[in-house]
Amino acid sequence: MSKIMVLGSCGQIGTELVLALRNKFGANMVFAADLHQEAPQILNNGPYIQLDALEKQKVRTFIIDNKIEQVYLLAALLSATAEKNPDFAWKLNMEGLFTILDLAKEGYIKKVFWPSSIAVFGPTTPADKTPQHTIMEPSTVYGISKQAGERWCEYYHNKFGVDVRSIRYPGLISYKSPPGGGTTDYAVDIFFKAKSVGNFTCFLSADTALPMMFMDDAIRGTIELMEAPAENIKIRSAYNLAGCSFTPAELTAEIKLFVPNFHIDYQPDYRQAIADSWPNSIDDSHAQKDWGWKAQYDTKALVKVMMENIH
Ligand code: NAD
Ligand code: SER
Numbered sequence: 001m002s003k004i005m006v007l008g009s010c011g012q013i014g015t016e017l018v019l020a021l022r023n024k025f026g027a028n029m030v031f032a033a034d035l036h037q038e039a040p041q042i043l044n045n046g047p048y049i050q051l052d053a054l055e056k057q058k059v060r061t062f063i064i065d066n067k068i069e070q071v072y073l074l075a076a077l078l079s080a081t082a083e084k085n086p087d088f089a090w091k092l093n094m095e096g097l098f099t100i101l102d103l104a105k106e107g108y109i110k111k112v113f114w115p116s117s118i119a120v121f122g123p124t125t126p127a128d129k130t131p132q133h134t135i136m137e138p139s140t141v142y143g144i145s146k147q148a149g150e151r152w153c154e155y156y157h158n159k160f161g162v163d164v165r166s167i168r169y170p171g172l173i174s175y176k177s178p179p180g181g182g183t184t185d186y187a188v189d190i191f192f193k194a195k196s197v198g199n200f201t202c203f204l205s206a207d208t209a210l211p212m213m214f215m216d217d218a219i220r221g222t223i224e225l226m227e228a229p230a231e232n233i234k235i236r237s238a239y240n241l242a243g244c245s246f247t248p249a250e251l252t253a254e255i256k257l258f259v260p261n262f263h264i265d266y267q268p269d270y271r272q273a274i275a276d277s278w279p280n281s282i283d284d285s286h287a288q289k290d291w292g293w294k295a296q297y298d299t300k301a302l303v304k305v306m307m308e309n310i311h
Contacts, residue, residue: 002110003029003067007053007096008074010034013115013169013218015042015177017072020219022046031068034075042176053096060099064108070226072113073100079119080271081181082142093145097152104162112164113226116150116238118211119143120168123277130279132240132286139277150237157236165225166238167218170245170282173302174215175309183274187212187251190264191306194255199263203271206249206264209280213243214297214305221293228291235286244299245281254303 004025006018009032019042021030027046032039039048051059053075063071075096082089103109121130122137138144146168156162171184179185186202187210193200204210221241225233246254252264287293297305 001025001029002069003031004070004072005031005033005063005068006072006074007033007051007059007100008076009043009048010036010040011074011180012172012174012177013215014072014074015040016174016215016219017074017222018043018046020223024223031066033062053099054092056095056099060103063103069108069110070112071100071103071109072222073097074115076145077142078180078182079117079140079142079274080183080185082145083140083270083274086141089141090145093142094148097149101152101156101162101164104164105156105160110163111226112153112162113222114149114153114164114166116146116166116168117142118168118170118278118282119274120147120150120238121277121279125279127280129281129283130240131283132235140274143277154237163230164236165233166236167221167225167241167287168238168282169218169241170211170213170243172213172215172218173306175306176215183271183278184210184212186248190248190251190255191310194259194262195307195310198259198261199265202248202264202266203269204248204275205266205268205272207247208272208275209245209247210275211242211245211279211282212299212302213241213295214302217243217295217297220296221287224293225287225291232291234290239287239290239293240282240284241287241293241295242282242284243295243297244302246299250299251303254299255307258303258307
């Protein structure tokens with residue numbers, strides 16, 4: 001049994017991924033690591049280490065000394081935050097990846113998961129049912145870092161045999177952990193506002209369609225990809241993965257079935273341009289064919305589970 005580390009474990013994905021991995025492989029096999037001095041209470045059921053992904057030597061020493069053989073590298077700045085600090089976003093999103101890929105190249109790490117994003121696509125990409133292989137001219141620093149990361153993952157696989165696997169996550173929706181500064185964050189906040197105050201001001205326009213996914217699907221897909229036989233993983237850049245797709249107006253209509261007086265108004269800000277450059281929906285047929293991916297939550301099911309679990 002390999003020891004596993006999730007670096008960037010206290011964020012929206014990491015929190016749920018650590019819990020799911022501990023559930024599957026045993027709490028003591030999964031090290032959570034993040035900048036925070038202490039783990040959030042929800043992660044107290046297993047080992048936690050304060051670690052900065054940019055402190056290369058410390059990361060190397062910890063992984064080598066503890067014989068960690070699988071790393072999920074989640075530490076990054078997301079799209080909206082990255083636009084406010086492009087230099088640092090590039091540094092964080094790239095340097096951490098090289099530290100982990102090099103450890104894998106040297107044989108210490110046997111398997112790497114590194115998440116990409118729908119942000120690798122840009123304004124010249126076909127927006128509907130965006131194919132796996134298509135025009136990719138990202139216009140955000142976040143998207144540029146994810147596209148470069150994908151190229152490096154594929155390069156390390158082809159040149160050095162590194163077993164690295166990746167998914168282009170859509171906007172992820174969960175009720176357990178808040179989102180961390182992305183353009184799709186509205187689609188989480190809207191549920192909490194619908195439940196608490198009954199109204200919401202959206203930073204995207206009513207008709208902005210984006211690919212989205214319920215977190216349970218994302219976590220299941222991630223672990224399924226990592227558990228799939230290596231020969232099935234034909235794509236070593238990152239797989240397209242689709243869950244559902246909706247606009248703020250369509251999401252509002254679904255929420256109104258639970259909160260009939262829910263009111264939304266729209267004040268688009270700088271995130272509108274980011275959203276406008278991204279796909280409306282995703283074609284994930286390669287993931288379906290290669291490792292059997294299938295989403296379980298459509299928009300209706302996602303709204304139901306969110307509304308039932310937010311109190
Ligand atoms: P998040 O912002 O919620 O969490 C990121 C975590 O990384 C935080 O806990 C933060 O403290 C930690 N971190 C930041 N800098 C660090 C450093 N130097 N060292 C160690 N930890 C550090 O992000 P998330 O939504 O959980 O996303 C995780 C990954 O998935 C990112 O690479 C992101 O680009 C990708 N992704 C997320 C989504 C989404 O919708 N959530 C979609 C596409 C891709
Ligand atoms: N949800 C992410 C973001 O909006 C997509 O990568 O940044």
